[in-house]
Every structure is written in C-alpha cells, then in structure tokens.
Amino acid sequence: AAQEIRVLAAASLSNVLDGLCAAWFAKGEPRCVAVYAASSALARQIENGAPGDVFISADEPWMKHVVDRKVVRPETQRALATNLLAIIAPAGSKVALAPAPNFPIAAALGEGRLSLADPDSVPAGRYAKAALQHFGVWEQVSGKIARAENARDALAFVARGVAPLGIVYGTDARVEPKVRVVASFPVGSHPPVVYPMAVTANARSPRAQAFLDFLLSPPSQAALQEAGFGPPPK
Amino acid sequence: MLLSPEEVGILLLSVKVAAWSVAISLAPAIAVGWALARYSFPGKAAIDAILHLPLVLPPVVVGYVLLILFAPKGPLGAPLRDWFGIDFAFSWRGAVLAAAVMGFPLMTQAIRLSAQTVDRKLEQAARTLGAPPWQVFLTITLPLMAPGVLAGTVLSFARSLGEFGATITFVSSIPGETRTLPLAIYAYTQVPGGDGPALRLTLISVAVALAALAGAELLNRALARRVGAPA
Amino acid sequence: MLLSPEEVGILLLSVKVAAWSVAISLAPAIAVGWALARYSFPGKAAIDAILHLPLVLPPVVVGYVLLILFAPKGPLGAPLRDWFGIDFAFSWRGAVLAAAVMGFPLMTQAIRLSAQTVDRKLEQAARTLGAPPWQVFLTITLPLMAPGVLAGTVLSFARSLGEFGATITFVSSIPGETRTLPLAIYAYTQVPGGDGPALRLTLISVAVALAALAGAELLNRALARRVGAPA
Amino acid sequence: MIEVDIALNLDGFDLAAAFDVPDGSVTALFGRSGSGKSTIIDCVAGLRRPDRGRVVVAGETLFDGTINVPPERRHLGYVFQDARLFPHLSVETNLRYGERRARTDRRIATFDDVVTLLGIGHLLARRPGTLSGGERQRVAIGRALLAQPRALLMDEPLAALDRERKAEVLPYIERLRDRFGLPILYVSHAVEEVVRLARTVVRIEHGRITGIGPVEEMLSGGAIGDEHGPATVLRAIVKRHDARFGLTALEVGAGRELVTPAVERPIGGEVRVRILARDVSLALERPTGISIQNRLEASVAEITRPSPFIVDVRLDIGAPLWSRVSAKAAEELALAPGKRVVALIKTVALERE
Amino acid sequence: MIEVDIALNLDGFDLAAAFDVPDGSVTALFGRSGSGKSTIIDCVAGLRRPDRGRVVVAGETLFDGTINVPPERRHLGYVFQDARLFPHLSVETNLRYGERRARTDRRIATFDDVVTLLGIGHLLARRPGTLSGGERQRVAIGRALLAQPRALLMDEPLAALDRERKAEVLPYIERLRDRFGLPILYVSHAVEEVVRLARTVVRIEHGRITGIGPVEEMLSGGAIGDEHGPATVLRAIVKRHDARFGLTALEVGAGRELVTPAVERPIGGEVRVRILARDVSLALERPTGISIQNRLEASVAEITRPSPFIVDVRLDIGAPLWSRVSAKAAEELALAPGKRVVALIKTVALERE
Ligand SMILES: Nc1ncnc2c1ncn2[C@@H]1O[C@H](COP(=O)(O)OP(=O)(O)OP(=O)(O)O)[C@@H](O)[C@H]1O
Ligand SMILES: Nc1ncnc2c1ncn2[C@@H]1O[C@H](COP(=O)(O)OP(=O)(O)OP(=O)(O)O)[C@@H](O)[C@H]1O
Ligand SMILES: [Mg+2]
Numbered sequence A: 001a002a003q004e005i006r007v008l009a010a011a012s013l014s015n016v017l018d019g020l021c022a023a024w025f026a027k028g029e030p031r032c033v034a035v036y037a038a039s040s041a042l043a044r045q046i047e048n049g050a051p052g053d054v055f056i057s058a059d060e061p062w063m064k065h066v067v068d069r070k071v072v073r074p075e076t077q078r079a080l081a082t083n084l085l086a087i088i089a090p091a092g093s094k095v096a097l098a099p100a101p102n103f104p105i106a107a108a109l110g111e112g113r114l115s116l117a118d119p120d121s122v123p124a125g126r127y128a129k130a131a132l133q134h135f136g137v138w139e140q141v142s143g144k145i146a147r148a149e150n151a152r153d154a155l156a157f158v159a160r161g162v163a164p165l166g167i168v169y170g171t172d173a174r175v176e177p178k179v180r181v182v183a184s185f186p187v188g189s190h191p192p193v194v195y196p197m198a199v200t201a202n203a204r205s206p207r208a209q210a211f212l213d214f215l216l217s218p219p220s221q222a223a224l225q226e227a228g229f230g231p232p233p234k
Numbered sequence B, C: 001m002l003l004s005p006e007e008v009g010i011l012l013l014s015v016k017v018a019a020w021s022v023a024i025s026l027a028p029a030i031a032v033g034w035a036l037a038r039y040s041f042p043g044k045a046a047i048d049a050i051l052h053l054p055l056v057l058p059p060v061v062v063g064y065v066l067l068i069l070f071a072p073k074g075p076l077g078a079p080l081r082d083w084f085g086i087d088f089a090f091s092w093r094g095a096v097l098a099a100a101v102m103g104f105p106l107m108t109q110a111i112r113l114s115a116q117t118v119d120r121k122l123e124q125a126a127r128t129l130g131a132p133p134w135q136v137f138l139t140i141t142l143p144l145m146a147p148g149v150l151a152g153t154v155l156s157f158a159r160s161l162g163e164f165g166a167t168i169t170f171v172s173s174i175p176g177e178t179r180t181l182p183l184a185i186y187a188y189t190q191v192p193g194g195d196g197p198a199l200r201l202t203l204i205s206v207a208v209a210l211a212a213l214a215g216a217e218l219l220n221r222a223l224a225r226r227v228g229a230p231a
Numbered sequence D, E: 001m002i003e004v005d006i007a008l009n010l011d012g013f014d015l016a017a018a019f020d021v022p023d024g025s026v027t028a029l030f031g032r033s034g035s036g037k038s039t040i041i042d043c044v045a046g047l048r049r050p051d052r053g054r055v056v057v058a059g060e061t062l063f064d065g066t067i068n069v070p071p072e073r074r075h076l077g078y079v080f081q082d083a084r085l086f087p088h089l090s091v092e093t094n095l096r097y098g099e100r101r102a103r104t105d106r107r108i109a110t111f112d113d114v115v116t117l118l119g120i121g122h123l124l125a126r127r128p129g130t131l132s133g134g135e136r137q138r139v140a141i142g143r144a145l146l147a148q149p150r151a152l153l154m155d156e157p158l159a160a161l162d163r164e165r166k167a168e169v170l171p172y173i174e175r176l177r178d179r180f181g182l183p184i185l186y187v188s189h190a191v192e193e194v195v196r197l198a199r200t201v202v203r204i205e206h207g208r209i210t211g212i213g214p215v216e217e218m219l220s221g222g223a224i225g226d227e228h229g230p231a232t233v234l235r236a237i238v239k240r241h242d243a244r245f246g247l248t249a250l251e252v253g254a255g256r257e258l259v260t261p262a263v264e265r266p267i268g269g270e271v272r273v274r275i276l277a278r279d280v281s282l283a284l285e286r287p288t289g290i291s292i293q294n295r296l297e298a299s300v301a302e303i304t305r306p307s308p309f310i311v312d313v314r315l316d317i318g319a320p321l322w323s324r325v326s327a328k329a330a331e332e333l334a335l336a337p338g339k340r341v342v343a344l345i346k347t348v349a350l351e352r353e
C-alpha cells in the first residue's frame, strides 16, 4: 500500500477520474486511490497534513490557497481540463435564449428563479456570475438567484422543474435527460473554468508526477473530453 | 459584538425557521411518540424506521427526496400548491419543512421516552374520577410527559437551527428567504479567507443556542419543582 | 438485491464506524446525562450549550473544528499522536470521532431524560441495604435508566450511520478508510448518472437502520416486561 | 346495588367471584393478602376486564362480556390501596379533579365538609410529593368522595390512618352510606372496621369465595378471630341509656340484656357488638359483689378444644355466644353440653373500638 | 441502643425529638398522621440530614453535625411505609439485595426462614409490578431482615397484612429482638401491635415529643391507651409447671401466685407478664364455681378516672396491679383506697401472644 498513489480530487470529477485511475492501474502502475470532496474541504485537509500525493481542485483560488501555504509543489502545478458553462431549462421548456449583451434572461425567468451554485463561494457560481456580468444582465437577475450548494444541486432544481432556468457546467448538463441545454456561454465571456492540479509537498509516491503526466496524455484527455470537459488552456 | 444588518437578518430568519419547525412538529411528534410508547401494532417497526430515516440518510439525500416530493410538479408539491396554495419551493416554508423533517426523530424519541415512564395507574385513577381518555391525556399524561416534550423541543429546535444539508438541497440558499445561519456560515467557509465572518456567525449561533437552552433549563427546573421532586 | 464487494465494504465500514462511535460515547454520555439530570452546578448551562453545539452548527463547521484540533500537528492531534500513538486525522478513527461528536447530544439528552425519572426513593432504599453510591448507580439507577440509554444509543447509532458533513470535512472520503455510506451516496449524487448506485446505497442504509431499530424495539419490549409494566 | 359475578385468570392466578352489595350497606371483602380482593375491585371499577361474567350497578349493566362501560362512565368512587394522587397537581386540584367532572344531580359530599373531616385544609396548596403516608391516603379518600359517586369502592382506605382520624372518618362513611343509600365495597384487614361498617362479609381465599354472610355469622366462630379465640358478633337493639354511668343496655337475643359503654344510638336503634371469647368467663351461679356487670343466663351448646389446654364453649343465650376458658376451669366447672351456666362479661371489655 | 436527638425544619414543619431505643427492645413512635414519625426514622437511617443533633447506634456516632455516616454504612434495616421494591429485579433478587452486601459476622435471618415466615416462596420469580399490596409489604420486610441489620426501623410494616400473617410475623420480630438484642424503632397505628411489641412509647405531636414512657404508662394516659386501659407488667418467678392442664404457676410479689398458660422456662426462671387492666375484674369476696382461675388478695391503693365513666384502680398485691372497671361497678363495690378486694384474672387472658 505504500506504493499506492492517493489523489485528492474535486467531487465533480469522480466518474471520469475513476476510469482514468483504472486505466493507470492497468498499465502496471501503483493502485490509485481517489478521495473526493469539495475543493475547499480538500484544501483545508492538505493544509492540515492530510496524506495525499496529488491535489486536483475545481477552481484556482483554492489551489492558490495551498500553494501559498507551501503544501503543494508550485512547480508541478498544471491545468487538467476546462469546462463550459451552459444555460439549462427543464426538458419540456420551450424557452430560447442566446447569450448576448443584455439578452432577456430576466424576462425568461418570469416569476421563477435562476438556479446557480452560490456565486459568492462556489466556483461554478462565480463563473456564472462573471458571465452574466459580462453580458450586463447580472443586475437584473441578482435578486432572483437560487444559490445551490454546488453545480449538481443547481442542476437538480432545474431538472425537478423548481427553477425555470439554471447555469451549470456543461459536463453536468449533458447527462441529465430532464434538462435541455438552452445555450452555452462563449469562451471569453467568463474566466476559463480550469481544473488545476499539483503534487503535494508531502507526497510519498514517486509516481505522483508521472500520474499528472498520465492525465495529460492524449488517451486521458480523450476520456475527459468524452465526458464533456474541454482541453486545458494552452 | 455589534451585528451588521445582514447578520441580524440571518439571525431572525434562522430563529423564525427553527421556531416554526418546532411549532409544526410538536403536535404530530406528541401523537406519534405517545402512540409508539403505548401501542403495539403491525408495521410499528416500519414506522419507527421511517421516522429515523432523516437521521440515517445523508441530509443531502433527504433534501433531494423533499425536492422530488414537494417540487411544484412533485407528487405532494402539486396538490399542496393547487389546493391550499402552499408553495415550498425556494421559500422559507421549505426551510421550515426541511428543518422539521430533520428534527422530527429527535423530538419523537424524547417524547416517546417520557410517555413510557408515565404511570398508567395514575391514568386509571383519573378515569375512575370521570375523565374520558382524551381528558386523561390532556390533564394527566401530557403534563407528566412534559420533561420529554421539553427535551424534544430543545433537541429539535437546536437541530433546526443547525440544519444545513437538507435545506440547501431542497430550497437552496436565498438571502432573506432561506439563507439561515448554517447556510451563511457554510458559504463563508467555502471561500479562502472567509473564516472571519464565518466565526462571527458561528458565535451568533452559539449565543442563540445558549439562550434557548438556558430557557429550557429554567422551564425544566420549574417542572421538576411542580412534581415535587427534590431539587 | 445482491451487494457488490464494494458495497459490502462500505456497509461494513459504516457499521464499524457507527458501532465504535456508540461504544465510545456510551460511558461519557451516561455520566454527563446523569450529572445534568441530578446536579445543579455553576456552568451547567454552559456545558449543556457546548454539548448541543454539534446540533446547532453546520456539520461542516464541526468537521473543520475537529480538523484544526486533531490534525497531526493540531493542539490535540499532536499530543495524542506522540503520547498514545492514536491518529485521528484521515483515518476511520477520525470518522468515529466525528460521528461520536455529532451523536453525543442526542445520546446525552435521552439519557438525561430517563435519569430524571428514576425514583430517588428506590436509590435511598438501596443505600439502606448496604449499597454505596456507585453500586446503587450500577444496580438501581442505571438499569432503571435503561430505556433512555437504549433510546440514546439508537439515536446516536442512527445519527452516526448518517453522519456526513463533519466526517467529510474532517477525514475526507477515503475509500475503505473513511468512505461510509453517506459519503459514498453523496459521491454518487455528485456525478451525472450516479442516481442508480446512490439509490442502492440508500436502500442499504435504510435496511441497516431498520435492523438496528427492530433490535432496539425488541430490547425495549424486554425492558418493559422486566419492570412489569403492562404490555 | 352492586352485582358482581366475574371470573378471570391472571397468569396462573385464577379468580371467580359472585356477590351483591345492596344499597345503603357495606360489604366487606375479607381474605388474606394476595387472595384477589384488589383484583375484584378493579373489575368492578372497569380498570380490569374480567374474562367473563357481569357487573351491574344500580340496575345498569356495566359489564357483561359485550357491554363494557368505560371507568369514567361508571361513576364509582375508588379509593386505591396505593393513594395514586396526581403528582403534578396540588392537593386541592387533586381533590377537585373528580368534583369538576361529577354529575350535578348527585351531590353526596361538599368540598368544605370533606376537607374539614379529613383535616387536610392546611395541605391544599401542597403537591402530593411531600405528604406523609396518612396525609396522602386522606387526600385520596377525599378525592373519591368529591367525585360524587353512586357507589364506593374502598381498598384499605384507613390502613395508614391513626385511630383518632379513623374514629372521625368511620362515622362519616356510615353517614354517607345511610343518608345516600350508597352501596360500599370495602376491603380491610381490621376486624373492628369491618364489624362496625359492614353488614355482609364476603370471605375469599385464593381467588375463590369461601363464604358470604352477615358479619355476625362470618366473624363469629373460629375462622377469623383465632388470635384471641373465637369472637361473637351480636346484633342488638338499644333498650336504655344510663346517662349517670355512661352505659347503654342492649337487648341481645330473647329478652337478655347486655350493658355496654354508652352507644350513640337512639333507643330502638340497631347496633352490633363484638365480644371476644377470651372476655367471656363462666360461673355456675350468678355471683354477687363482683365488678363484672353482665351476668347472662346461658346453657352450654357445644364444646371444642382448639388446643389440649384450651376449651372454647359455644353458649346459647338466645343467640350463640363464644367463651374461652382454660382446660382446668372447664374440668372444675364440669362443663358439658346442656349444662346451665352464667356468662360473665366485663362492661369495659365491650368498649366500642 | 439507638440514641436519637435531632431537630430539623422542613419548609414550615418543625421537628425536634430526643429519645433512646435500648438494645433488645422495641420503641414505638406513636402519633397522628403527619406528626413526623417517618421523618424521624429517615433521619436515623441517614436518608435525611437533621439540621442539628446527633444519632448514635451501638455506641457509634452516625450523625453529630460533623460526622454523617452514609446510610449504607449504618447497617440499619429499614422497612419503608411504601414498600420501595426495586421494580426491575425479581422478588428473589430484591430479597438478596441486602443479604449479599451484609456483614458476614452478623447473621440474624436466613433466606429460607424469612421466605417461609412471610409466605413469599411462590413469588420469588415474579417482578414486584404485579404483587398485591400485602405481598409487596411482606417482601419489603424480608428484604430489610436479610440485610442482617444491627437495628430495625419499621414504618407501619404490618399495615397491609392480614391478621393471620400478622400473627405469624409478630412473634418472629419478637424473637429477633430477644435473640439478637436488636433495638427496634417501630411506627404503627395499631395499638395491639404496639402493646405487644414495644417496651417504650414515644408520643409525638406536630413534630414535638409530648411523652416518653413505658407502654403501660403511656397507654393509660388516655390519648393512646383508652382502648385497653393501663396495663401492668409484673416480674415473676416460675414456681411450678402443671403438665396436665398446660399451666404454669408464677410467683408475683410476696408469696402471691398467678396461673398462666404454660411458660417455657425452668423453675426459678424469671419472666415478665403483662396484664391489661381491662382483664382484671374485682370481687369483694373470693368467688367459687367460676372459671376465672386467678383470684388474688389485694388492697386498693389508688383510684383514677380517665373518663367520667371509667375507673382505673391501682391495686397492691405486693406489687402494683391495675384494674379497669366501669363507674357503676366501682360504685356498687364502694371502692376506696385501703379497701380489701379480690382481683380476678382469667388464665386465658394471660396467654402470651
Ligand atoms: N418537603 C416538605 N415540605 C413541607 N412539609 C413536609 C415536607 N416533607 C414532609 N412534610 C410534612 O412533615 C410532616 C411529617 O411528615 P411524616 O411523613 O414524618 O409524617 P408521619 O408522622 O410519618 O405521618 P403518617 O403517619 O401519615 O405517615 C407532614 O405534615 C408532612 O406534610
Ligand atoms: N399480572 C399478574 N400475574 C400474575 N399474578 C398476578 C398478577 N396480578 C396480580 N396477581 C396475583 O393475584 C393475586 C391477587 O392480587 P390482589 O392484588 O387482588 O390481592 P389482594 O387480595 O388485594 O391482596 P392484598 O391484601 O395483599 O392487597 C396476588 O397473588 C397477585 O400476586
Ligand atoms: Mg390489595
């Protein structure tokens, strides 16, 4: 077990990463144990000495947090993948919207609420807020936000028809049959949704860096894109 | 420690939600706790298990189940909305419901426990004095169960104050509507550097809980005096 | 429903964590519940409030506090590790600790409630028969408190089985080590298409809870028979 | 009238009992500890369901296997063996509990009367938790009376009371019985109480009735009185009062007179006296110059020897009268059935208890 | 010996009491309901702390304001007014509770004896919840005895028992008292029990002792004793046994003989006889042809009137002897101090109970 490589990863990556771990193990590499939790929890745990070799965060501030505290090796930090933001509606909804300056999202909401991950604390929400600000409609909808704990919960509100519209990651939106992707935000309308990763300072596995390289290898990237993720920014 | 208007708003909302949660739970919890203590019936174990589910399941799952059931088009949400005009989605009423569901097993167990200890010989005596069962319940059983009702209320109030997972999953975190203390605290802990405001809110929670418990303790002592138990 | 080896592993881990949590809570909860029921002392309200904190605070905050305190270099973690070789951080022992802390107020309140109803005249009678206070406690008070201890155990076991927020924050979700049922359920709900496995795990949780409650109900009936209360 | 005819089985204890309690009279359940007295009363009160049988009070069928009137609609006042006061209510509220729920058309006791009688006025504001044993029992009696019941079920109601209090409560119960024609079912181990209150005794052993009859009959002879030898209970009519010496002359049997300490009953009234056999001496001739006031002509009806050295003599004085003497005295007097003797009974030995 | 001298205040109820209970003797606390009897016993047992005073048992100070020996080290057997059985333990385990913890060097009662005496053998496996009132009380008595105490505190222990059971338990308590020299502090409202068991009576009213004295004296005073009048306790020497009639002749006072039912003592041995005044009749001359065996020459020493119609006469028969007669008899016999009379006492009245 001393050989195993422990990966601390944001929960939203779990199904892709499980597959990648299996592929890694199949190559005769040490077993990979993935530990999923919110990025915030993982960052704090690393800061407090959690044993782990690799940290994959869902956003950059928490990666910066651990870098600043010198509990990851900054020179190993890379971007794993990117994600898109999509506007979604319940499957039966006929709403049509295209992101553009002052596009009529508030009117489309009507009395309903716009389901987002908490824009003050959760990365997905922060990106959504930035996109809406980019198009100048944030002010119109800021009073009508339902702040979910994370992008998955935001998706559930729409899937259950509680909210007429939501903004979530593209990866989440595409696999939920009860929602329809109304539109995606164009690249550049918000800071890139980047999943940064790094080797921790107290990593014990000699293969940690090799694992990062493996994740960036073309087969791994293909699997990520299969799940809807975008390639890491150049 | 001076509270900001935002903090005051969160505090008042939290207390309102917890108080309502206790208020709507009380009568059913008394009925259920008493029935479980007193009667054996087929399916009792199943009812007991269902009551405990909110404890056993991750709160997020409970919230998700509530969401499915009480969504405007959900199997319970639709009739409630159509017939009674009650809408839980994204409203503080939903937060009350979530808190009530999570606190219910605690309240019920405490009440059940004290219902078990009420001496039935006293109830018999009351019947021979002309009191029909419902009067016996109100004048003898219920007062003698008071410590359990009180303890259950305290537990459920505290649990409601602290309810997080089910609430955020069911009704999300809407400032002024469903963003209670734990949700606000959670939000702060999710951003690097949010520890300061989170700590302030935590202290507010502690203060509320302390006040509630102090009140309960006073009441409890009064009850103990009432039945003449040595102090 | 056949369980996969992974599910069996999760189930066994959950039961182990919950059982240990109950086991380490029991003695302190009995002591504290009894003391709160029987004695008045300065600072009692404060102790009571601290006990209730895990209920009132968002579990994530409790987990965070535990993390800070029991981290390998934390103020409690370091001495425990150096002197006793006990390491809570990121181990199943940490999950036990988190579950115990969250379940403690429930257990304590139930025990306290039944300690209040034990007739002190019986304890006096035992003293005149030669039993010093500790024997009176073991032979009279504790057996008469049994329903409360049982109810408290059930509540705390159920709460431990369902504990999520504090656990994931404190010890993360390490497969085979800290990834109990709720954590696994949560993980599945966080990925697209995870609802099926999540539902399976939820049903497993429900089954465990049902089994535990059925056992408790049997014990409870045996207790009721023992004190000769009409069935 | 209370009509009881019930049977039930309690986990190995088998009970079957049938008897009536006529209006305005007290029937005593008499039997050893564990014989089933409280269980019978519970059945009458509706707190325990007999396996079969019937319970009828004042013509209303309260139980017959199909009908089972709930306790609160039976309107029976039950004084429990254990007081069963409500611990969370003050003494006053306990007392008022039944009173508030009583039917207004039947009023047998007022609050003030009962409180004064039982001497519990100073306790009204207290909770039952700190009352003494006797105080508790007094409150329980008051509570049952104030429910204005149409019959009383009393399970050792006076056991915890001192004799002065008993002496106050007993006449009150007698008055209730007489004034309101209440039937009273009464359990007590105190023979004096039973003799004084009860007209009928139901003797019960191991859940079975072994005898029902008038007090005189049931409490005379060996069965109950064997501590002091058998006792005789005589029904007597008040003939004369002697105010100067504080004595009353009673007529017992055919023209025979018995002088007892003053009895507060009008001339012609009926009373019962209980005479212990050990208090009855025998003489061959009517002695003079002796302090013993009662010297009754009698003939020996029967002689029994409960032990080799003790002789119990059943005399005939118009009614039966038991006397206990030593074997030596019996031989000296050559006692034999048919022999004429004089029964000597001290007046002070007849003091009503 | 139990030495008690305590004072305490209970929320308005003021208690102050001082008295001793010598070894091998029973002291009865006698007083009305609520007078403070149970409270005093609680203080002796260590269940209630007096405000001040002292409690000493067998020379050991159990309480004196500084010292306060906990109840479990007082080794006193307490039979509570309410039985206080442990509801979660079987009857047998209840009984064994104190026995298991008893000091092995003092053994006053064995399990089998106690179970047989109290007739609770068939209840051993039961839980107290379903016991009848008397059954509960019997188990409570057994439990206290089996703790092998060095003194007994009994608060109305026999109140719920039927007279047959009482008649079995009373002699057993007497034997314990005599054989092991146990001091016994006893509360009862039943005069017969007190008369029979107790040497001393402590009379208590509203928390204050209003009299301490020998039973005979205390029971003559009126308040308590007017049932039987005063009693006389005579010290006597065994003179002769009469095996044929089962009698024993005792010498009481100067040469005077008293015939009693057989006493199991060797000739020359000393015994105490208690003679109730109500059992002593008077005659002007020695009567013949009468069943009364004891006819003692006496002279009237003193005459008192506890009530207008009752006369208590202190006779001199070499020792004092009390007789109670009606006022009418006293007048007929013209009783006056100095007058010579014959005291008549039935043999069967002297039966040791
Ligand atoms: N905590 C208390 N506060 C006020 N009064 C009390 C308290 N405890 C007892 N008393 C009173 O003290 C008195 C003495 O009580 P105690 O039980 O000693 O009486 P008792 O002589 O044993 O009477 P009984 O024969 O009825 O059992 C009673 O009047 C009772 O009401
Ligand atoms: N649930 C039960 N199971 C078995 N036996 C029982 C049960 N309840 C009562 N008994 C027995 O039934 C008998 C009758 O009890 P009950 O209380 O009627 O007696 P009692 O005549 O009132 O006696 P006491 O004079 O001692 O109060 C007792 O021997 C008791 O032990
Ligand atoms: Mg009874």
Ligand SMILES: [Mg+2]
Pocket (backbone or CB within 6 Å): D132, D133, D134, E037, E038, E039, E081, E155
């Ligand atoms: Mg008392």
